[in-house]
Structures are given as C-alpha cells and as structure tokens.
Amino acid sequence: MGLIRKTASLFSLGAVDLRSDRERIARNTRRTLHEQRSSNRQARREAGRSAWEADAEARYGSLTDSERLGIRQARQRASEAEYERLTGRPFHEPPGG
Numbered sequence: 001m002g003l004i005r006k007t008a009s010l011f012s013l014g015a016v017d018l019r020s021d022r023e024r025i026a027r028n029t030r031r032t033l034h035e036q037r038s039s040n041r042q043a044r045r046e047a048g049r050s051a052w053e054a055d056a057e058a059r060y061g062s063l064t065d066s067e068r069l070g071i072r073q074a075r076q077r078a079s080e081a082e083y084e085r086l087t088g089r090p091f092h093e094p095p096g097g
Contacts, residue, residue: 005017
C-alpha cells in the first residue's frame with residue numbers, strides 16, 4: 001500500500017501500476033479462499049449433509065454408511081452432552097420431570 005506508488009500511478013496516468021505484485025497476489029488469494037468457502041457451504045446445503053460429514057469426507061475421502069452413522073451418533077452424543085451441561089438435567093429426562 002505504498003503511498004508513493006499510488007501517487008505515481010495517478011500522476012503518470014497508469015504508467016506505474018496502482019498495486020504492487022504482492023498486493024495483487026494477496027488480494028486474489030483472499031478472493032479465491034472466500035469463493036471456495038462459500039461454494040463449499042452451498043454444496044453442503046444442497047447435498048443435505050451435516051458439516052461434520054462434509055469435513056470428515058474432505059479429510060479422509062469417501063465415507064461408508066457405517067462411518068456416516070458413526071459420525072451422526074458422535075454428533076448426537078456431543079449435542080446431548082452440551083444439553084446436559086447447559087441445563088444440568090440428563091438429556092433423556094422429560095422437561096417437566
């Protein structure tokens with residue numbers, strides 16, 4: 001973000017680049033990462049899969065049905081533990097009891 005470079009670009013009517021190569025690369029890298037993340041989110045939504053499954057698939061490749069079931073069960077256990085931590089009640093206990 002050199003002030004001298006930007007001023008020289010204005011006074012030379014574009015003969016000097018407004019952005020340095022480093023600035024251009026950093027800007028394009030940020031854009032690419034943002035686009036990848038948003039397309040990954042969209043793909044997960046369209047596939048109807050949980051983020052856990054998509055993350056596991058990205059790390060370990062394609063999953064079998066038993067592995068998917070294991071991930072869902074682990075996610076359920078994590079949700080139950082969080083519920084118990086927040087409410088102080090066992091997960092399967094009815095709210096009125």
